[in-house]
Amino acid sequence: MNITEASLFWGFLLVYGVVMYVLSPKSRNANSFYKGADDQGNPVSQWSLTASIFISWIFAKSVTNAANLGADYGVVGGLAYASYWLSIPMAGYIIYLIRTQTGARSLQDFLTSRFGRLAGLAFAAAILIRLYNEVWSNTAVVGGYFGLPGEWEYYVAAMVFTAFTLAYSLKGGLRSSIFTDVIQTFVFVFFLGAVLFMIIPSNDSAVLLSEGEFRLNAGFDLLLVALLQMFSYPFHDPVLTDRGFVNKEKTMLKSFVVAGLLGFVAVFLFSLVGVHARLNGIDVMGNAPVAVGQSLGLAALFFMSVVMMTSAGSTLDSTFTSLAKSLAVDLPRLVQGAKDRLPSMRVGAVVMIVFAVIGNLPMFAGTDILKATTVSGTMVMGLAPVFLFYGFTRWSPWSFHLSFWTGLGLGVLLAAGLIPASWAIGDGKYATLLGVNAYGFLICTAGFFLPLAVRLLAGKTLAAGEAR
Numbered sequence: 001m002n003i004t005e006a007s008l009f010w011g012f013l014l015v016y017g018v019v020m021y022v023l024s025p026k027s028r029n030a031n032s033f034y035k036g037a038d039d040q041g042n043p044v045s046q047w048s049l050t051a052s053i054f055i056s057w058i059f060a061k062s063v064t065n066a067a068n069l070g071a072d073y074g075v076v077g078g079l080a081y082a083s084y085w086l087s088i089p090m091a092g093y094i095i096y097l098i099r100t101q102t103g104a105r106s107l108q109d110f111l112t113s114r115f116g117r118l119a120g121l122a123f124a125a126a127i128l129i130r131l132y133n134e135v136w137s138n139t140a141v142v143g144g145y146f147g148l149p150g151e152w153e154y155y156v157a158a159m160v161f162t163a164f165t166l167a168y169s170l171k172g173g174l175r176s177s178i179f180t181d182v183i184q185t186f187v188f189v190f191f192l193g194a195v196l197f198m199i200i201p202s203n204d205s206a207v208l209l210s211e212g213e214f215r216l217n218a219g220f221d222l223l224l225v226a227l228l229q230m231f232s233y234p235f236h237d238p239v240l241t242d243r244g245f246v247n248k249e250k251t252m253l254k255s256f257v258v259a260g261l262l263g264f265v266a267v268f269l270f271s272l273v274g275v276h277a278r279l280n281g282i283d284v285m286g287n288a289p290v291a292v293g294q295s296l297g298l299a300a301l302f303f304m305s306v307v308m309m310t311s312a313g314s315t316l317d318s319t320f321t322s323l324a325k326s327l328a329v330d331l332p333r334l335v336q337g338a339k340d341r342l343p344s345m346r347v348g349a350v351v352m353i354v355f356a357v358i359g360n361l362p363m364f365a366g367t368d369i370l371k372a373t374t375v376s377g378t379m380v381m382g383l384a385p386v387f388l389f390y391g392f393t394r395w396s397p398w399s400f401h402l403s404f405w406t407g408l409g410l411g412v413l414l415a416a417g418l419i420p421a422s423w424a425i426g427d428g429k430y431a432t433l434l435g436v437n438a439y440g441f442l443i444c445t446a447g448f449f450l451p452l453a454v455r456l457l458a459g460k461t462l463a464a465g466e467a468r
Contacts, residue, residue, distance in 0.1 A: 008302055009146060013157065016309055017164025023183065024168040024176035030342035033173030034325050036246050043247045044178050046255055052181035052318075053259035054266075055188060056239050057088065059134070060141035060312030063270045067288035070274025073219030074212020078271025080223035084233065085263035091234035092256025094387050095244035099252075101391075107241055108330045114390060115400035120334045122404055126236045126380055127326060134239070134319040135162075135359025138312040143363070144287055145305040158363060165313050166356045169320040170349050174242075177317040184310040189266075191306045196269060198300050199276045199292070211275050216426030221434045224425075228437040229377040232384035232407070238322040239315065270307070323355050324348030378414055378433065381440050382407025385448035392452060402447030410440045 027033040036044050044052070062081070069077030095107075104110035112120040139158040140149075147153030168176050200208065214220050234240050244252055274288040277295075284291040289308065293301030328347040382404040393399055413419050414436050423439060424431035 005298060008298070009305060010157075012302070012306065013160060013164075013309065016313070017160070017167070020164065020180050020183070020313065021168040021171065024180050025172050027172045027175045027345060030345055032175045033345045033348060034321075034329055034342055036174035036178050038175070046247070046251045048178055048182055049243060049247055049252065050255040050259045050262075051185040052178045052314075053088065053240065053243055053255055054262050055181045055185040055311065055314040056177075056243070056318040057085065057259070057263055057315075058188065058266060058311045059138055059315045060308045061137045063267060063307065063311055064141050064287060064289055066267045066271040067274035067277075067292075068284060068286065069219065069222070070271035071277045071282075071284045071288045072274070073222075074275050074278060075209060075268075075271070076212035076214055076219035076223065078268045078275065080219050080226055081271065082264045082268040083223055083226035083230070085260050085267055086227075087230040087234040088240065088260030088263060089257040090230055090260075091240060092244060092253050092260070094235075095241065095256075096249050096253045098387075098390075099245070099249050106245055106330060107235065107238075108334055110390075111386075111400070112334060114393060114395065115386070116395075116397040117334060119397060119400040119404070122401075123236075123383075124326065124331055124334060126383075126408075127238050128323075130236050131238065131319050131323050131326070132355070132359055133362075134315060135355060136361070136363040138315050138319075139360055140363045141308055142305075142312050144290060145301075145308060155364070158360065161309065161312070162316070162356050162360060165316045166320060166352060169317045169352055173324065173345065173348060174246075174321040177314075177321045180317060181314050184314040188307060188310045188314075191303050191310070192266065192270060194303045195273065195300065195307065198296055198303070199272055203276060203279055207279065208272060208275055211279060215428075216431065216434075217428035219428070221426050221428040221430040225377075225430055225434050225437050228434075228441055229381065231388055231441075232381045233377040235383045235387055236380040238326055239318040242322055242325060273304075319359075320352040320355065321348075324351045327351045378437055378440070379408050379411025380404075381411070381437060382444040382447075384441060385445045389445070389448060392449070396451050398451040399448045402450055403444040406447050407440055407444045410436055410443070 025038075028039055031037050031041060032039065062084075066078055066081040069081050071077075073080070098104050098107075098110050102110055102113065104113065108120050108124065111123050139162050142161045143149075143154040143158035146157035147155075168180060172179070212218065244256070246252075247255070273292050274284065276282075277284050277288050277292050280295075282288075282291050282295050289304040290301070293304040325348070328343050328351055332343070384407075385403045386400055410419075414433065419432050419436055421432075423435035425435045425438060428434075
C-alpha cells in the first residue's frame, strides 16, 4: 500500500470501529445482554430482526466464497453458494413448529426434552466448533484487504478489527449486535450497489448472467450439495437460530423468510464480481473481490473492503454474543440443570474476550475459508432427520445419536480423505462431497428411524404373543 491507500483503508477501519462503539446501545441488564430486549424488556422489532438475520448471515467469508465460485463456474457457482440462504426460511419454519408445538425456548431445550441430555451436549459441542470457526474465517477476510498472509499488515488489521468488534459487543451484547446490524445492513447494501454499478456496465449483461453451464463438473454438484445441506446446515449456527427465539413466533417467521430471500439475492449479485473476473481473464488468486477491486482501481477496492468489513463485523459481533449465550446460559442449564435466571453480564463478557483471542489462532496457521462451510455442513448432516422428522418421536435418544454421530463420522472421513471413490456422484471437484451428502442423508435418516422401527416391531411381536 502507498500512503494514500493506507490512509484510506486504515482510516476507514478506525472510523468504523469508533462509530460502531459510540452508536451501539449499552445493556443495563442480563435480559438485554443475552436476549436483545430493550431496557423496558420489549423484544426486538420485526424489521430490526429481519435486518439482523440478513446481515449476520452475510459472512465476509461467504461473499468472498461466492465471488470465487463465480470466477470458477460463472453464475452456476454464484447460485450454488447463494442457495445456502434458502435454508433460512426453512429453518425459520422448523423453529416456528418447534416453538408452537413443543413450547421450547431454545433448540437446546427442544433436543433435551425429546432426545435426552447427552443429545443436548453433543449439539452444544457442534455449535461451539461452528462459532469458533466463525471468528478466524471472518477476521482473516478483513486482513486480506490490508496485506497478504504472513505480512504484519494482514495480522494487525485482523486483530484491530477484532478488538473494535469485541468492544461494542461487550458494551451491549445481543442488543448491541442487533442494533449495529441495522446500520451495517444499510452500509452493506449501499456499497454492494456501488460495486455492481462499476461491474455490470463494463460487461454485456446477457453474457454476465448466462456465463456457466449446469453440469455436475461445472459447479452444479456444489449447488446440489447446498440444497441437501439446507436441511441441516442452519441448525448448528446459533448466530441464526438464537434469533428464532427473541420475538413472537409469527413475527420471527416473517423475518426469517424475508431475510433468507434477500440474502439469496444479495449473495448471488456479489458473485457477479467473480463472473466479471472470469469474463475478463482476471487472475483471482483465491480472492476474487480483491483481484477485481485492484483491476478497477482504488475506489473499487475500497468499496469491496467496506462490504467485507460490514459483513464481517455483523457476523463477528453475533458470534461473540452467541458464544456468550451458549457458554454462560445454555450449557450451565444443560449440565447442571441451572435455574431460568440469567447469569451476570460479566460471565458472558469473559467468554467473549477468551474467544476473541483463541478464535483467531487458526488464522495464523493458515486455512481454507471455504472448508469452514462445506466440511462443517457435512459433519452435521445428521441433524437434518432430527429436525425434519421429530414429529414421529416422543422420547427417542437413540434416534438422535444414530443420526447425529453417523453424519459426524462421515464428515470426519471426508475431511481425512478416506471416503471411497465409488461414493462420488459425477466427476466434478465436489463429486465426493455430493456423494457423501446424498448417501449420508439417506443413511442418517435410516439411523433416525431404526429405533422407532424396532420399537414398533417389538410392540407388534408382544401384542401377537399376548393374543396367543
